[in-house]
Amino acid sequence: MHWSKTRSRARFNLATSGVAPFPLRDLPVNLQELEINGDNSYGYAPLQQAIAAHHGVDPDCVVESAGTSMANHLAMAAIIESGDEVLIEHPAYGPILDVAHYLQSNVKRFRRVEQNGWAIDPAEVRRCVTPKTRLIVITNLHNPTSALTSESALREIGDIARSIGALVLVDEVYLDAVYEGTPHTSFHLGPQFVVTSSLTKVYGVSGLRCGWILAHPDLAWRMRRLDDLYSATPVHLGELLSVAAFQHLNLLRERARRIVEADRKLLRDFLAQQDGISAVKTGWGTTSFVRLLNGDADDFLERLRSEFDTSAVPGRFFEMPDHFRIGMGVDTEMFAEGLDRISRAFA
Numbered sequence: 173m174h175w176s177k178t179r180s181r182a183r184f185n186l187a188t189s190g191v192a193p194f195p196l197r198d199l200p201v202n203l204q205e206l207e208i209n210g211d212n213s214y215g216y217a218p219l220q221q222a223i224a225a226h227h228g229v230d231p232d233c234v235v236e237s238a239g240t241s242m243a244n245h246l247a248m249a250a251i252i253e254s255g256d257e258v259l260i261e262h263p264a265y266g267p268i269l270d271v272a273h274y275l276q277s278n279v280k281r282f283r284r285v286e287q288n289g290w291a292i293d294p295a296e297v298r299r300c301v302t303p304k305t306r307l308i309v310i311t312n313l314h315n316p317t318s319a320l321t322s323e324s325a326l327r328e329i330g331d332i333a334r335s336i337g338a339l340v341l342v343d344e345v346y347l348d349a350v351y352e353g354t355p356h357t358s359f360h361l362g363p364q365f366v367v368t369s370s371l372t373k374v375y376g377v378s379g380l381r382c383g384w385i386l387a388h389p390d391l392a393w394r395m396r397r398l399d400d401l402y403s404a405t406p407v408h409l410g411e412l413l414s415v416a417a418f419q420h421l422n423l424l425r426e427r428a429r430r431i432v433e434a435d436r437k438l439l440r441d442f443l444a445q446q447d448g449i450s451a452v453k454t455g456w457g458t459t460s461f462v463r464l465l466n467g468d469a470d471d472f473l474e475r476l477r478s479e480f481d482t483s484a485v486p487g488r489f490f491e492m493p494d495h496f497r498i499g500m501g502v503d504t505e506m507f508a509e510g511l512d513r514i515s516r517a518f519a
């Protein structure tokens with residue numbers, strides 16, 4: 173996160189993970205109707221209802237949070253006690269690991285492998301859990317690879333968790349970037365599932381910080397009480413604009429889809445022409461994890477930035493230093509030029 177805030181900027185920035193900002197002027201909302209304060213002590217009812225309707229769940233299961241970052245923190249902090257075993261995918265989105273360490277849990281890992289398209293192998297999860305495992309944590313879509321976990325694999329993971337009395341936390345912040353046959357949230361797969369998500373990545377409205385957790389009502393209440401420590405109450409202007417974003421979600425989604433799919437087409441053509449790299453291709457998601465067949469991705473990315481004013485995310489942030497992550501969802505011309513610069517840097 174620190175690298176992304178301080179070191180990722182470049183004229184051709186492919187170090188993103190979300191869709192380019194949706195302009196406020198394009199959101200059909202009457203700014204005169206906004207208010208600074210509102211009735212939102214444990215969540216703003218219209219926003220909770222909008223999130224609940226989006227997922228087909230009861231509003232009592234919805235906990236508002238400041239983005240998926242705080243959602244992951246609250247969810248883990250409400251579930252884990254210091255010393256509990258937590259099983260997290262590898263490679264993983266760094267801040268998820270950091271929260272688990274910060275909560276002084278005993279972090280264990282299970283591997284996703286490139287040869288298997290980065291898919292989760294439930295047999296590997298079964299091998300890695302112990303009777304002490306309290307929580308299994310995955311991202312779906314997977315950050316950094318955008319691999320999609322099938323419902324049958326999720327059900328198997330749920331069965332494994334249930335058999336040892338553990339819960340499964342699924343970070344679904346990228347799931348709506350599956351534009352055809354968008355899967356339902358895994359929250360419906362059983363009481364052992366806890367889900368985090370937000371409007372921040374796929375819809376271009378990161379600045380609203382509209383995030384949430386789906387959890388069963390008792391656990392949801394524990395998370396709201398824990399959030400008393402952090403947020404007291406959410407920013408009401410953000411809640412009102414988030415309700416408006418939900419009312420026009422198709423507009424945001426179709427615009428995002430156009431941008432992401434134009435970038436995906438360019439990325440496919442680019443990958444087909446390069447000899448020195450490989451990547452598992454997906455038809456969804458906003459990120460692609462690229463392996464540099466020879467050489468060190470850090471050195472390459474340093475040169476890419478200093479000589480070509482182009483950035484991508486070093487794989488070391490995902491514990492895979494021979495990889496780097498390219499983000500789709502940015503301006504198409506900028507993306508095309510960024511890819512061209514990566515080709516020239518290889519050459």
Ligand SMILES: Cc1ncc(COP(=O)(O)O)c(C=O)c1O
Pocket residue numbers: 189238239240241242265311315343345369370372373378383
């Ligand atoms: C898997 C995953 N979860 C959570 C986040 C944080 O998202 P937010 O901006 O909603 O806090 C990110 C951001 O990159 C992410 O990749």
